[in-house]
Amino acid sequence: MTDFSTKYFTMNEEQAIEYAKEKLGYFKQDAELTCKEIGDGNLNYVFHLVDQKNGDSIILKQAGPIARISDEFKLSPDRNRIESDILKIQYDFVPAHTPKTYQYDPIMNCFAMEDLSDYEIMRAALIKHEIFPEFADHITTFMAKTLLLTSDIVMNHKEKKELVKSFINPELCEISEDLVYTEPFYDCERNEVFPATRPFVEKEIWADDTLRLETAKLKFEFLTNAQSLIHGDLHTGSVFIKQGETKVIDPEFAFYGPAGYDIGNIVANLIFAFANGQATMTDESKRNEFTSYILTTIEDVIDLFKQKFGKLWQEADKELVATYDGFYDYYLNSILKDTAAVAGLELSRRIIGLAKVADITSIEDEKARQQAEENCLTIAKQFIINRDQYLNGADFVNQVKKVFQ
Ligand code: SR1
Ligand code: MG
Secondary structure, three states: OOOOOOOOOOOOHHHHHHHHHHHHOOOOOOOOEEEEEOOOOOOEEEEEEEEOOOOOEEEEEEEOOEOOOOOOOEOOOOHHHHHHHHHHHHHHHOHHHOOOEEEEEOOOOEEEEOOOOOOEEHHHHHHOOOOOOOHHHHHHHHHHHHHHHOOOOOOOHHHHHHHHHHOOOHHHHHHHHHHHHHHHHOOOOOOOOOHHHHHHHHHHHHOOHHHHHHHHHHHHHHHHOOOEEEOOOOOHHHEEEEOOEEEEOOOOOOEEEOOHHHHHHHHHHHHHHHHHHHHHOOOHHHHHHHHHHHHHHHHHHHHHHHHHHHHHHHHOOOOHHHHOOOHHHHHHHHHHHHHHHHHHHHHHHHHHOOOOOHHHHOOOOHHHHHHHHHHHHHHHHHHHHOHHHOOOHHHHHHHHHHHHO
16 A cells, blocks of 8 residues: 655655555445546646546646656756645635635645546647637636736735745746746856747847846846746646636646736736747638737737726725826836736746747748747747836737737
């Protein structure tokens, strides 16, 4: 019998079945369990456990000691506690868009959660050019609630500081500090630049001192602005979707950071989907339908976020000074400014840096990929340098249209 109670080790599929029987208390006594490891992210092991006899199923997520993407990243498996804790908080605020979690085990660094295998990872669905009309509504409900209700605007400041403490996440933050804010903006060994795009990167990104200075300011904003309990990695690979339903998963990068970080990640990853549609769809009417859908979604993500955030703000019992005239506009504008900047950083790092996105790498034609990459980087520069000029959805969309026309 395997010992799951004293020493951490990473499980294989057979051990995950044994673990479920011995530790989870979720399946019926007569369960006939099968298990498949389905993790395709960069960091964790994800076991899909199914009781073939009674039809029950669950997901068991275990943090490994090193990242699957590269053994250069050694990470504390305590990130599994952070993920399981934040999922509970997010579930309390937005149950419709958060998976339900069942049990966290601090020895094996794993937790069980609702099986979402009838959903699809949104990035994969977007690469197939599927359309999800309700996504903008769902994700803005998720972001408005999680970003405002965990902030000093509405929280007791001592309780908020307790949360800040509990979500100190130094190793995963360091990954973002390096991969998002630092490495893409110089000729770092760890970058992986598509050869055809390299001359553009050298001239337009690495040689641009104005851009680099702005990224330095933004890195310090990320390091120091404990504004909201953010998801921290809210790209389309962290969203499970099916028609009419959206669930946000994988918040292991969570910590107290700038609220615009989450919104900017969503915007940038929608732009990657747009770039993929432009580059790969040969049927003009289908291409127009898909790319228009993406642009409408970007516009709605910004405008619905503003609308919902504003409504929650009005209804909330707030910190006194947050009620002073002009403070709301100042606060919202600073989130929008960070949104544009982070969208620019995410667009840059997924093109230049180590961690790529399939929306771009799956573009087979070399010229088309180069054009898509250069367009994303051109938008990125504008978003970073002129980040105070994107105040509503149309401002973001017009920037995309201008570059991709
Ligand atoms: C070493 S981890 C690389 C990337 O994968 C995660 O999903 C984050 O986006 C991280 O930057
Ligand atoms: Mg992830």
